[in-house]
Every structure is written in structure tokens, then in C-alpha cells.
Amino acid sequence: MFSECLSDEAAGIIYGDVGTAVLNISVLSKLQKLEYVQIEHEEAGWVIGQVADIQRKTDLSLEKARMIGQRQEVDIHEKTTAKIEIIGYRDERGLLQTPRTPFRAGQYVYHAEDEIIKKSLGLREHTKTGAYIGLLYGHDIRVELDINSLVQKHVSILAKTGGGKSFLCGDLLEELIKHNVTVLVLDPHGEYGSMKEAGSVLETSRDFHVEPHGYADRIIEFATDPVSNPDALPLKFTLSNLEANDILSLTNIKNSKMHLSFLKKAIDALRNSKQDYSLKDVISVLEREDDMNNYALICELQYLDDAKIFAPSGTKISELVKKNMTTIVNLKGTPPELSELIVNRICTALFELRKVNAVPPMMLVVEEAHNFCPQQGTVASSKIFRTIAAEGRKFGLGLAIISQRAAKIDKNVLSQCNTQIILKVTNPNDLKAISGSVEGLTASMADEIQRLPIGVAMCVGGGIQMPLIVEVRPRESRHGGESVTVIPDECDY
Ligand SMILES: Nc1ncnc2c1ncn2[C@@H]1O[C@H](COP(=O)(O)OP(=O)(O)OP(=O)(O)O)[C@@H](O)[C@H]1O
Secondary structure, three states: OOOOOOHHHEEEEEEOOOOOOEEEEEEOOOOOOOOEEEEEEOOOEEEEEEEEEEEEEEOOOHHHHHHHHOOOOOOOOEEEEEEEEEEEEEOOOOOEEOOOOOOOOOOEEEEOOHHHHHHHHOOOOOOOOEEEEEEEOOOOOEEEEEHHHHHHHOEEEEOOOOOOHHHHHHHHHHHHHHOOOEEEEEEOOOOOHHHHOEOOOOOOOOOOOOOOOOOHHHEEEEEOOOOOOOOOEEOOEEHHHOOHHHHHHOOOOOOOHHHHHHHHHHHHHHHHHOOOOOHHHHHHHHHHHOOHHHHHHHHHHHHHHHOOOEEOOOOOHHHHOOOOOEEEEEOOOOOHHHHHHHHHHHHHHHHHHHHOOOOOOEEEEEOOHHHHOEOOOOOOOHHHHHHHHHHHHHHOEEEEEEEOOHHHEOHHHHOOOOEEEEOOOOOHHHHHHHHHHOOOOOHHHHHHHHHOOOOEEEEEEOOEEEEEEEEEOOOOEOOOOOOOOOOOOHHHO
């Protein structure tokens, strides 16, 4: 017979037609959507399920509702019911199974105990390789992503703008730093340098066990514009490593055969006379030609020279990537074409050097990934991202892509991300792209993505076998992507 001893604390009783995958209960005590429940099965033992939907059924007719409007007393009878989706149980081999025979009507359903949830969902706490990103929604159970799996199988963090992507990515980076993983972050908006400073952990109703902590001793920051980022080291590229068409692609005269041939000639002349040369040298050669047709090209090169990104001898990868350290490449203020070229050169160098073990196994984190590996059109870095997504895992080069437009990321790249962290998304195209790429996503979970509050994420992969809803932990370090207040409170004036 089934356990009757817990009936006082029961969440509900099964009624109506009962299946092996879905069943309905009459709710007996407070129950929330997405909460886990446990039900005893005659053969399988305790099985867990999740509340997919709750309904309060009432007998209030339209007519009676009108009577309430006329301030008349009306009796309302209500019954709360819930739809439960069965997740399963662990068999003696530790594999997740679902029962093959249905539960019985009249059976009690209970609020799930933490130990049963952990066992059934395969959640392990305080593991050696776990990145703690938050607590399981409604439960004091730590959700940890397996770092080896993140690096080997890539990860995506997707949400609408302001959905909490960079906040959560900061959590992940803190964990990677604590576990001594070598990381390089491509940071188009300069949001991650603030991780050097300790944050202020907000008081919340839940205790996440997080203390403020800054990571200045573990972070190296490089910036293309060191004037605006005085704490960062200057990032420079060797001009002599670029071909004429690379340089022309950075200007507004991308497809001119005439200008390409002028530029090639000037560069060939310089290469024949010296090893290192600057953009000023290229401009001087073009000026000496005294050809009116060169004028537009000279103006563009002067504009490029003002970006001060090229030097006779650029930043070496050995300076950029240091074992067990996190490097932030701050691209704030860099024009898009230049950013794409920089990202392409860094990623290509990392991939090639990783192949020959000249840099340590590492994680490459790319913010605003839709700009560097777009689904439509091609940019300088499109090809290398496809290559890293497809082959990076073989060489220990993990990819973390972060974007507010899932539908605008190259599908060849997105589909290779086996760990997905999804925050609030409302755009229908993005929702479609996400639903198509997340394994094991039920219709109710997919629907839930639009309603996720800020600070709540849906995760799957990284050692987590089914999509889980997670309350994201607070940051230890300062979050650099705070939303800007347009109209301050009176006291702020
Ligand atoms: N887990 C959380 N706890 C508390 N506050 C959060 C959390 N996640 C996000 N926020 C707050 O929400 C705001 C937006 O978060 P965040 O900057 O991470 O969004 P985003 O998705 O990176 O935005 P954008 O697309 O504009 O870069 C910030 O002010 C941040 O402090």
C-alpha cells in the first residue's frame, strides 16, 4: 500500500485520468508553479514531478460576478487543481527513468524533499569542479555547473537586454577565477573591469552565502583606448602582420580595386625597405606618389591612425594570456569594423596556439556575440567562431557566448553550446531559436522563459540533465553593467 503517514503535509491528491507522464491533482496545501513534488509509485518508489500549471476553478458565473459589482453578497466555491509533469526517479544504476505504469487516482502527492530532488535531478553540491551560479528555485539547493563540461562543450547565456546576462556572466567568471581557469573575455562595453573591485551583496530573503570580494589580483585588463581606461594596459597590433585588404576593410572604402592596388604597392615598397613600419610610413609613401586619387585613402588611413591601435610591435599573446588568470579585452569606444578585426586576430591566434599547446586550456568569453558571429552576413570573425565552436573542445578551448539576440547568432555556433543559461526572453524569434536549441525543454518551461523575473535563469547542460529554474546568486565583485537611472531621485540632486 502507499504511504499514508505524510497525508497531513500532502500537496494534493491525484484525480481524474492518470498517465505516466502527466497527471492532475486537487491541491490541499500551498503549492507554486514549477515547484517539485514527490509521489510514491508501486514499483519505482519515490518519483519526482514538477508543477506545470495551477488553476483555481470557481463556480462564479458572469451573472454572479455582476451581482458582486452591485455590492450583493455572493458565495463563491472554488477548487484549486494543478497539472504535474513527471520527471522520474533514479534506478539502481543511477539512470533517470520514468515509471512505465500510471500512478493511481486518490494517491497523495507531497512537496518534494531536498534529498529526493537532488538525487533525482542529479544535483551535487560543493563539488571540486562545480561553478556555483545560484539556488534551485524555491529550494535551498545549490546549482553548480561542471566547469570541465563548460570548457569542453561551450556555453551560451541568452536574455533580452537588461535581462541580467552580464550579471550572471560575472558570477560564472568569479567561479572560473576561483577554480584557476585561464579565461579571456572579449568585452565590447567595458563592463567587466569592475570585477577587480568588491561588490556590495544586497540583503535578500534568501541566504545565498555570498560575501563581497574583488578579484584585482586575478584580472589583467587590456584596452584599445587606454586614455579612457587608465587602469588598463594598451592593446596594440603589429601593422606589418596585416595585408592591404585587411587594412582597407577597416576603412569606408572597402571594395575599391584602385585603392587596394595603391595600398598594396605602398606596403610592398615598405616591406622591401624595412621590417617594421607604421601607418604614418604608409601615408608618407602614398603622399609621395602625389596622385589625387590617393586623397580619400590617405584621409581614411589618417582616421585609422588616430585610433592608435597599430604599433610597429604589437601585444604578444603571451602577454595577453596568462595561466590561471582572467584577461579582459576592453573594446569600449572601438569602431565595429576594428572590433571585428581585433576579435578575429585574437581568436585565430588563441585557436592556433591552443592546437600546439602554446597557451593553456582556457575559456573564451564573448559578449555581444551576435556581432562577432552573426547568422546573417559575414564579418571578419565569422569563420573563426564556427571553427572554435566545432573544434575548440578537441583542443581545450571553450567558448561562452553571450547575447540579447539568440536568433541573430550563427546557428552553427549556437547549436554547439551544450550548456544553456537562459534568462528572460520575450522576442518571438529569439524564443523560437532557443526552444529549437534546448534539449528536454517542455512546453510549460519554454512558456516560462517569457515570464522569468530578473535574477532567475533557466539552465541546462554543464552536468545538469534537464532544464532547471535557478535563482541567480548575488555577485561577489562589483557589477559594471548597472542600468543607468535617467531621472535620479530628489535626494540624488
Ligand atoms: N541576479 C541578479 N540580482 C540582482 N540584480 C540583478 C541580477 N541580475 C541582473 N540584475 C540587475 O539588472 C540590471 C540588468 O542586468 P545586466 O546588466 O546583467 O543585464 P544585461 O542582460 O547584461 O543587459 P544588456 O543587454 O543591456 O547588457 C542591472 O542593474 C543588474 O544589477
